[in-house]
Amino acid sequence: MTLHRLLALGFFLCFLAFQPAAAGTKTSPEAAEKFIRTLGDEAVKLLSDKSIPLTDREAKIRELLRQNFDLVTIGRFVLSKYWRTATPDQQAEYISLFSEFVLKTYARRLGGYAGERFKINSAKPLGSRDAVVLTEITRPSGPPITAGWRVRDTNDHYRIIDVMVEGVSMAAAQRSEFETIVRNQGLVGLIEILRAKVSGFSARPS
Amino acid sequence: MHLRSNSCRGVQAPHRGLTTGFRSFCLTALMASAVYCGTGATTARADFKSGWDAYERGDFLAAFNEWQPLAEKGDTRAQFNIGVMYDEGKGLTQDRSKAIEWWTIAAEKGDAQSQHNLGLAYLAGTGVSQNYNKAVYWLKRAANHGLIRSQYALGRMYDYGFGVEKNEVEAAKWILMAAEQGFDKAQYNMGKRFRDGIGVKKDPKAAAKWFMAAAERGNARAQHHVGVRYITGDGVKKDLVSAFMWLTLSARAGDKAAARERDKLRGELPAAQRQEAEHRADQWKPKAKNAKG
Numbered sequence: 048m049t050l051h052r053l054l055a056l057g058f059f060l061c062f063l064a065f066q067p068a069a070a071g072t073k074t075s076p077e078a079a080e081k082f083i084r085t086l087g088d089e090a091v092k093l094l095s096d097k098s099i100p101l102t103d104r105e106a107k108i109r110e111l112l113r114q115n116f117d118l119v120t121i122g123r124f125v126l127s128k129y130w131r132t133a134t135p136d137q138q139a140e141y142i143s144l145f146s147e148f149v150l151k152t153y154a155r156r157l158g159g160y161a162g163e164r165f166k167i168n169s170a171k172p173l174g175s176r177d178a179v180v181l182t183e184i185t186r187p188s189g190p191p192i193t194a195g196w197r198v199r200d201t202n203d204h205y206r207i208i209d210v211m212v213e214g215v216s217m218a219a220a221q222r223s224e225f226e227t228i229v230r231n232q233g234l235v236g237l238i239e240i241l242r243a244k245v246s247g248f249s250a251r252p253s
Numbered sequence: 254m255h256l257r258s259n260s261c262r263g264v265q266a267p268h269r270g271l272t273t274g275f276r277s278f279c280l281t282a283l284m285a286s287a288v289y290c291g292t293g294a295t296t297a298r299a300d301f302k303s304g305w306d307a308y309e310r311g312d313f314l315a316a317f318n319e320w321q322p323l324a325e326k327g328d329t330r331a332q333f334n335i336g337v338m339y340d341e342g343k344g345l346t347q348d349r350s351k352a353i354e355w356w357t358i359a360a361e362k363g364d365a366q367s368q369h370n371l372g373l374a375y376l377a378g379t380g381v382s383q384n385y386n387k388a389v390y391w392l393k394r395a396a397n398h399g400l401i402r403s404q405y406a407l408g409r410m411y412d413y414g415f416g417v418e419k420n421e422v423e424a425a426k427w428i429l430m431a432a433e434q435g436f437d438k439a440q441y442n443m444g445k446r447f448r449d450g451i452g453v454k455k456d457p458k459a460a461a462k463w464f465m466a467a468a469e470r471g472n473a474r475a476q477h478h479v480g481v482r483y484i485t486g487d488g489v490k491k492d493l494v495s496a497f498m499w500l501t502l503s504a505r506a507g508d509k510a511a512a513r514e515r516d517k518l519r520g521e522l523p524a525a526q527r528q529e530a531e532h533r534a535d536q537w538k539p540k541a542k543n544a545k546g
Contacts, residue, residue: 243388246373248366248369250334250338
């Protein structure tokens with residue numbers, strides 16, 4: 048195991064500890080699997096429809112992700128201890144920018160979709176209240192990628208709260224990166240960097 | 254920068270997936286670029302609009318092949334778009350330093366969106382070393398073209414003293430420009446400035462006006478503010494139905510504090526007024542965004 052992965056695993060364990068125990072419903076692995084299957088089918092359908100222009104496809108996938116990712120929970124976890132010291136306005140601004148950042152990153156990544164298929168391998172409980180659905184993404188070329196989707200049942204709404212790619216928690220990796228930025232440039236520095244990352248112009252028609 | 258030779262030698266292997274492994278695809282791209290470099294025939298056929306159509310279809314290789322010759326000839330639109338493709342890894346191996354190269358060329362020729370993206374890259378340190386001074390330089394040039402996002406980002410740089418001397422008056426000047434062009438975050442920011450007197454003279458009426466402007470464009474935090482103002486009558490005429498409507502909209506947009514305020518107010522309103530407020534919230538539509546971005 049590389050140092051990077053060890054670190055990520057460490058943060059991931061912190062993530063488990065960070066979750067309040069028994070604060071909500073326990074997520075059933077079967078229901079989580081059904082949720083991921085439905086979401087995956089919907090995403091593939093949307094992404095394979097090449098009759099829709101790319102910019103519209105990306106907008107639609109953003110909306111789908113927005114509805115199914117718990118961006119507030121992820122954002123708070125990623126900001127770690129700095130969340131508590133942020134003012135309410137900073138918290139609101141950070142969550143808004145972080146959400147845009149995640150949605151933009153995933154939507155753009157998926158916009159270049161080229162026939163990848165995913166299959167569900169298994170689903171099991173994770174921590175005191177979540178479930179993880181393990182999937183394998185096969186591509187027209189190149190080895191398959193394993194991805195784990197951490198799902199939480201919040202009042203009958205299933206939401207993704209982390210994605211683990213090849214065993215590495217994306218939330219944990221992001222948390223580590225953000226901690227370094229806040230340590231060096233303060234929370235306002237992180238907020239401005241996030242703003243910079245989401246405020247760029249994309250390709251234009253004229 | 255030697256883009257011509259650079260691009261002829263080193264067109265990044267386009268790929269469609271998440272990682273490497275699209276060798277045949279890459280070979281096709283390299284062959285295509287070799288044809289262009291050798292004969293220049295593609296140049297004559299290159300067409301910006303065809304490139305855009307291909308891009309919208311998700312056929313990034315075709316888009317690249319249309320835009321690359323145009324970019325080489327100095328078309329700033331094509332230079333900007335190729336920069337974006339490198340930046341986002343769209344059909345090309347993501348290479349942010351190449352994005353910076355293309356945007357710099359277009360920015361120096363006055364392309365506002367390239368100037369903006371370049372400013373942000375220096376601000377965040379993506380593809381280049383973080384450099385607030387350069388970020389301010391490029392954002393200011395883009396802001397002077399009237400780009401709303403650049404004006405707002407520049408204002409924030411003045412607020413924090415990033416790359417410039419901290420100057421709240423100058424910050425307010427740029428953010429006001431963005432607010433006047435309809436950017437909701439700038440409008441919300443101006444609401445706070447006039448409320449608290451940050452870089453402007455305190456003015457409760459102007460504060461209420463800007464919070465309302467941002468709320469009307471769908472800014473959840475501003476909707477929360479406006480809702481509370483309708484309860485207290487601060488800067489607006491007290492009106493509990495409007496308060497309930499704005500708090501409902503804010504809560505629907507995910508503002509949890511607004512949801513709590515709305516729930517507190519629920520008990521104070523007769524059912525008919527609550528229904529009216531909810532009906533107004535259902536019918537409500539945000540004002541359109543300014544296309545100038």
